Amino acid sequence: MIRVYENEDITKFYVEFRPRFQQCVVERVLKFCNEHQENDNQDLIVDVACGSGQATSAFQKHFKRILGIDVSPNQIKQARSANEHDNIKYEVGTAENIPLEESSVDLLVSATACHRFDLGKFFTEAKRVMKPNGCMALFCYNAPIIIPKNVKDPAKRQELSDKTTSLLLKYDYFVNDEQSNVSYHCKYQDIFNKVSAENKQWITEGLVMKCEWNLVQLMGYFRSVAAYHEYMKMMKEEHKDASEEEVKEWDHAVLLRDFVKREWEMEGVKDEDVMMEAHFHVYMVLANKLK
Numbered sequence: 001m002i003r004v005y006e007n008e009d010i011t012k013f014y015v016e017f018r019p020r021f022q023q024c025v026v027e028r029v030l031k032f033c034n035e036h037q038e039n040d041n042q043d044l045i046v047d048v049a050c051g052s053g054q055a056t057s058a059f060q061k062h063f064k065r066i067l068g069i070d071v072s073p074n075q076i077k078q079a080r081s082a083n084e085h086d087n088i089k090y091e092v093g094t095a096e097n098i099p100l101e102e103s104s105v106d107l108l109v110s111a112t113a114c115h116r117f118d119l120g121k122f123f124t125e126a127k128r129v130m131k132p133n134g135c136m137a138l139f140c141y142n143a144p145i146i147i148p149k150n151v152k153d154p155a156k157r158q159e160l161s162d163k164t165t166s167l168l169l170k171y172d173y174f175v176n177d178e179q180s181n182v183s184y185h186c187k188y189q190d191i192f193n194k195v196s197a198e199n200k201q202w203i204t205e206g207l208v209m210k211c212e213w214n215l216v217q218l219m220g221y222f223r224s225v226a227a228y229h230e231y232m233k234m235m236k237e238e239h240k241d242a243s244e245e246e247v248k249e250w251d252h253a254v255l256l257r258d259f260v261k262r263e264w265e266m267e268g269v270k271d272e273d274v275m276m277e278a279h280f281h282v283y284m285v286l287a288n289k290l291k
């Protein structure tokens with residue numbers, strides 16, 4: 001199992017800067033459940049690899065009981081301290097060994113995570129804990145599209161958006177593992193193909209979460225990405241004697257920030273006043289009655 005969301009550094013960025021899933025995503029999942037489940041099955045939902053609760057809390061008002069599990073004790077610690085709801089509980093647990101009874105779950109969700117699971121074991125475990133007519137929703141987003149605000153000329157705005165988004169994507173893909181890269185690239189088509197269920201759907205269009213951000217938030221998001229931490233660890237091991245100035249030359253966070261300030265012509269502006277929209281395009285695999 002690849003353990004990349006373990007230390008307190010990354011989990012602090014995660015809870016503060018990762019987007020919470022918006023209602024468009026929740027509604028799409030619930031629409032599928034309503035179409036395939038005869039009864040009003042809204043007792044128990046489990047969020048597998050919940051991080052600090054980015055999807056868990058989004059479903060809060062729709063289910064009586066909600067359990068978020070994650071392999072990382074630090075993610076669970078952050079999730080618990082950010083939790084404001086009595087019907088949500090968080091526990092350490094894995095996708096391959098879910099701490100729930102057989103046939104107990106109405107809806108199993110997993111956000112931005114299942115590309116890292118042992119999928120064979122996870123599907124067996126999902127089938128065990130889900131009620132026979134239960135639903136599963138696996139969803140994810142890639143690096144967001146960044147659109148600068150306060151750039152009046154539409155052509156210039158588009159050009160800066162393209163350049164900034166490409167840089168973010170390039171850094172995001174830098175050291176991700178092979179399986180994650182394949183799944184990101186095909187928007188979970190590979191995972192859709194592996195799901196064995198009576199009913200299933202693959203959604204790649206129409207689910208966009210829009211966030212109003214400043215440069216501090218963009219940098220916070222960037223520092224919550226495992227690829228960034230893996231890359232920095234690798235570079236620091238390779239360049240053990242590097243000075244602070246030398247580190248800045250290859251630190252992707254510094255390079256990204258410098259790029260935005262320079263290319264957007266915002267060098268004299270405070271980071272919190274450099275405004276942008278971040279658009280997360282969500283893709284999703286929905287399934288009912290796993291086989």
Ligand SMILES: C[S@@+](CC[C@H](N)C(=O)[O-])C[C@H]1O[C@@H](n2cnc3c(N)ncnc32)[C@H](O)[C@@H]1O
Binds near residue numbers: 004095113118
């Ligand atoms: C990118 S984060 C996603 C967190 C949250 N669901 C979200 O959408 O923001 C991936 C999470 O998966 C967890 N994880 C990875 N493999 C896991 C596994 N086999 N079982 C449980 N959690 C796992 C990591 O600890 C991490 O918190």
